[in-house]
Amino acid sequence: MGIRWLGALAVLLGLAAAAAAQSRVVILATTTSTQDAGLLEVLVPAFERRTGYTVKTIAVGTGQALALAARGEADVAFAHAPELEKKYVAEGRLANRRLVMVNDFVLVGPEADPAKIEGEKSAVAAFRRIAAARARFVSRGDKSGTHTLELALWRRAGVEPAAPWYIESGQGMGATLGLADDRRAYTLSDRATLLALGRRLTLKLMVEGDRALLNVYAVLEVNPANGPRVNAAGGKALADFLLSPEAQAAMRAFGADRYGRALFVPVAGKTDEDFK
Amino acid sequence: MDLLLEGVRQALTLVLAGDSEIWAILLLSLQVSGSATLVSLATGIPAGAALALARFPGRSLVVSAVNSGMGLPPVVAGLFVTIMLWRSGPLGGLEILYTPAAIIVAQAVIAAPIVTGITLAAVQQVPAExxxxxxxxxxSRVQMVWVVLREARLPMLAAVMAGFGGVISEIGASMMVGGNVKGQTRTLTTAMVLETGKGNFEVAIALALLLLVLVFLVNWALTSIQQRRAF
Known part of the structure; x- marks a missing residue:
């Protein structure tokens, strides 16, 4: 009898421990670029050491990351598609959007530069010239942050991109750069991935430094009402950590040893107004 | 070509130097796919044997479904298992999404029809007489089934090989339900996709070679059992 009770008690304790362990798990939905660049491998372990939470990083396109968080399937989102993010905030599904860091997008293309855009200052003008020349352009086509910006640039250029010169890869940035390289096409890339893959590519940097090419990363917390079992406290802890001096310093230093230059500029405390 | 050689060199270095992350990934892949294969054997063998020996209306429909299931795309299995295991899904209370357990479930779903289908074929080729x-x-009926299964054990080892080979090399489901979380659910195939995306082609090649060696060793072991018993 006693043994049976002990057994039942052990099972209950085990279940309680498992339940407690679950609330120590934070699911982070984020973009592939932060993972591909290797930044998360620096930030996540530091957060886990500091707080005792275990982080499950789900690196997908920004569109999917935000959708997962909006469904309550993740506890915090780290993304780079300002317009889309603001839409979710306006709908009340994601909250407390705070800017974390920036870097920039660049327009790359083949050595021959058929659309003659090298050195162009305006990204929109460059896009217009690519369309006019019907020069090949590879799009991510995956609702990622990069794809969202690219579509916004086409809209501003007043162009409806279409096949055959417009190619949709449907893949991550690395694979898309590879495809653009192979097809001698232009493409839009975040600088971090371009630097990471640079040595394998023959693509040349064509347009950079335009305000329109700024790549703004923000962290968003999940409204617990979105679904069952959202770990809102854990999500907020991770969001707060990304804005802490420790994490911001790690972002400022990241990449300098490997690429000879920092890949991200931390911007905690700034707002969209600062980048208008 | 340099890249391939460099990949081979790096693979050897990583394995021989006992790179703990690589070993952990290797071990996880083996554990997850091994467990999934065992689950699929536990369900697939009885199901296959029953289908082979039973006669009931609609049987050919079920057999066709099993045979189609042998070609079930892993990403389809991954999608449905993910939706079931979502926090908002019917099995969300288990909270096993993005854990190795979730990958085992998805891979078992992929391997079960393979094992069922091959068992079915193996048992059916034992003459009715x-x-x-x-x-x-x-x-007794149970004794009869047992003897028939023993008679069909050689082709059924092929079921083990096909099931295990199918899931250890599978990527779509592992990525979706596992999430490729570093140190938790990163398997050989998902790590390979990640390293390719990062531009670390040497590491990706190293992982690919490890996967090939692993699959070969497992199949070699199974084949030697099969062929020894064959004589």
């Missing part, structure tokens, strides 16, 4: 003879000699 043999079964009748066993029953005539006084064997």
């Amino acid at each position: 043999f079964r009748l003879q066993l029953l005539a000699l006084g064997a």
Whole structure:
């Protein structure tokens, strides 16, 4: 009898421990670029050491990351598609959007530069010239942050991109750069991935430094009402950590040893107004 | 070509130097796919044997479904298992999404029809007269099935190989339900996709070679059992 009770008690304790362990798990939905660049491998372990939470990083396109968080399937989102993010905030599904860091997008293309855009200052003008020349352009086509910006640039250029010169890869940035390289096409890339893959590519940097090419990363917390079992406290802890001096310093230093230059500029405390 | 050689060199370095992350990934892949194969055997063998021996209306429909299931795209299995295991899904209370357990579930779903289908074929190729003879000699139905399964054990080892080979090399489901979380659910195939995306082609090649060696060793072991028993 006693043994049976002990057994039942052990099972209950085990279940309680498992339940407690679950609330120590934070699911982070984020973009592939932060993972591909290797930044998360620096930030996540530091957060886990500091707080005792275990982080499950789900690196997908920004569109999917935000959708997962909006469904309550993740506890915090780290993304780079300002317009889309603001839409979710306006709908009340994601909250407390705070800017974390920036870097920039660049327009790359083949050595021959058929659309003659090298050195162009305006990204929109460059896009217009690519369309006019019907020069090949590879799009991510995956609702990622990069794809969202690219579509916004086409809209501003007043162009409806279409096949055959417009190619949709449907893949991550690395694979898309590879495809653009192979097809001698232009493409839009975040600088971090371009630097990471640079040595394998023959693509040349064509347009950079335009305000329109700024790549703004923000962290968003999940409204617990979105679904069952959202770990809102854990999500907020991770969001707060990304804005802490420790994490911001790690972002400022990241990449300098490997690429000879920092890949991200931390911007905690700034707002969209600062980048208008 | 340099890249391939460099990949081979790096693979050897990583394995021989006992790179703990690589070993952990290797071990996880083996554990997850091994467990999934065992689960699929536990369900697929009885199901396959029952389908082979039973006669009921609609049987050919079920057999066709099993045979189609043998070609079930892993990403389809991954999608449905993900939706079931979502926090908002029917099995969300288990909270096993993005854990190795979730990958085992998805891979078992992929491997079960393979094991069922091959078992079905293996049992059916045992002549019906043999079964009748066993029953005539006084064997119970359970004893008869047991003997028939023993008779079909060589082709059924092929079921183990096909099931294991199918899931260890599978990527779509592992990525979706596992999430490729570093140190938790990163398997050989998902790590390979990640390293390729990062531009670390040498590491990706190293992982690919490890996967090939692993699959070969497992199949070699199974084949030697199969071929030894064959004579």
